[in-house]
Amino acid sequence: MNKQGLVFLFVCSLLLCQQLMAAPFYQQQVKQSAPGDKQITDALKQIKEHKDIQLQENISVPVFHHRVDSQKTEKQAVCSNCHHELPHRKNERSRTFMNRHSRYIACETCHMRPKNIDMEYAWLAYDGADAGKKIAARVPKQDENKKDKPEPQFMLVPQAGAKIAPFAGGEPGLVFRGDEFSKKINQDWQDADDKEKARLKARVHTPLEEKGPECQRCHGDDPMLDLRALGASPDQVKKIKRNIIARYFTRFKKDDQRIRIKDLLR
Ligand code: HEC
Ligand code: HEC
Ligand code: HEC
Numbered sequence: 001m002n003k004q005g006l007v008f009l010f011v012c013s014l015l016l017c018q019q020l021m022a023a024p025f026y027q028q029q030v031k032q033s034a035p036g037d038k039q040i041t042d043a044l045k046q047i048k049e050h051k052d053i054q055l056q057e058n059i060s061v062p063v064f065h066h067r068v069d070s071q072k073t074e075k076q077a078v079c080s081n082c083h084h085e086l087p088h089r090k091n092e093r094s095r096t097f098m099n100r101h102s103r104y105i106a107c108e109t110c111h112m113r114p115k116n117i118d119m120e121y122a123w124l125a126y127d128g129a130d131a132g133k134k135i136a137a138r139v140p141k142q143d144e145n146k147k148d149k150p151e152p153q154f155m156l157v158p159q160a161g162a163k164i165a166p167f168a169g170g171e172p173g174l175v176f177r178g179d180e181f182s183k184k185i186n187q188d189w190q191d192a193d194d195k196e197k198a199r200l201k202a203r204v205h206t207p208l209e210e211k212g213p214e215c216q217r218c219h220g221d222d223p224m225l226d227l228r229a230l231g232a233s234p235d236q237v238k239k240i241k242r243n244i245i246a247r248y249f250t251r252f253k254k255d256d257q258r259i260r261i262k263d264l265l266r
Contacts, residue, residue, distance in 0.1 A: 025173035033206035110212030127161035137231030219246035
């Protein structure tokens with residue numbers, strides 16, 4: 001190859017490199033994924049068995065005592081291409097909590113926890129002028145924790161629709177539903193037969209974990225989230241760490257045990 005050819009190649013690889021670096025962490029991981037036979041076979045089984053349920057189906061799971069109105073923010077998780085907005089159903093004990101947490105914690109915060117890289121967790125706007133961008137935490141007001149005032153329900157959320165999301169190198173580590181990469185996944189999914197769907201399912205989930213963190217990973221002594229940086233006052237940090245329901249969960253041994261109010265008071 002002549003000199004010009006080499007220069008051309010060099011420039012091309014730089015451009016490619018740049019493109020890869022600019023892509024969100026999740027996208028890079030999916031692009032690099034090479035699921036094994038086992039993952040693909042398992043996915044195929046899931047797709048054949050669950051053909052018409054679970055995905056984007058209009059089920060209603062009771063969320064505490066009221067129904068969550070569908071929260072249509074401008075930005076949506078890439079996951080919502082396929083998953084219902086209340087995706088947790090299997091675990092009867094935790095599903096209401098996990099679906100509730102999904103309103104202020106991004107799917108990826110719980111399901112994408114790479115071992116080789118430290119994610120930073122911060123607030124990400126899904127709505128409004130800042131949609132798609134990192135936003136500042138709320139500064140807790142002094143009098144907010146006074147006992148005579150009823151406490152607002154989600155004290156940390158700095159603006160409607162915002163979620164705690166993973167960032168890598170200061171950029172959101174996730175992909176939104178409207179992004180090109182997400183549109184491509186959706187199109188491929190629509191066009192795919194069962195076998196291709198299985199491969200795609202496996203690839204899309206390679207960077208993900210089946211289960212989220214234990215309650216104690218956020219509500220215990222050494223939380224994975226920097227609660228102060230997320231806007232919690234020292235008092236709120238204490239409350240979150242000592243959350244009685246989260247504590248109660250550590251006492252469960254079996255998956256099908258249920259919460260009873262009288263046990264909470266034990
Ligand atoms: C292209 C469609 C598609 C996208 C996009 C997608 N999923 Fe899934 N997901 C599936 C299918 C299909 C299953 C298997 C469901 C079943 O068992 O019925 C699944 C299963 C899962 C499971 C159960 C464990 C497993 O791997 O089978 C989790 C957890 C999950 N998805 C999380 C996510 C999260 C989080 C996102 C977004 C970051 C996401 N998924 C994006 C299609 C998708
Ligand atoms: C606070 C952490 C947390 C968040 C946020 C979260 N999940 Fe989960 N997810 C879990 C845990 C833990 C499980 C394991 C089952 C359980 O305990 O409910 C799970 C299980 C699942 C499953 C398996 C099916 C089932 O019925 O349990 C799917 C699918 C799933 N999550 C998708 C999502 C999607 C999509 C989002 C975003 C809309 C999301 N999760 C947000 C913690 C979380
Ligand atoms: C990824 C971190 C994370 C995990 C995992 C997590 N939580 Fe939370 N949870 C939070 C944060 C942050 C708040 C505080 C939200 C606020 O005050 O704005 C919270 C608040 C709560 C609350 C009070 C507000 C509400 O949404 O009801 C309860 C109850 C709760 N968590 C229970 C649980 C249980 C039970 C589990 C495990 C099944 C769990 N959490 C797992 C981060 C987490």
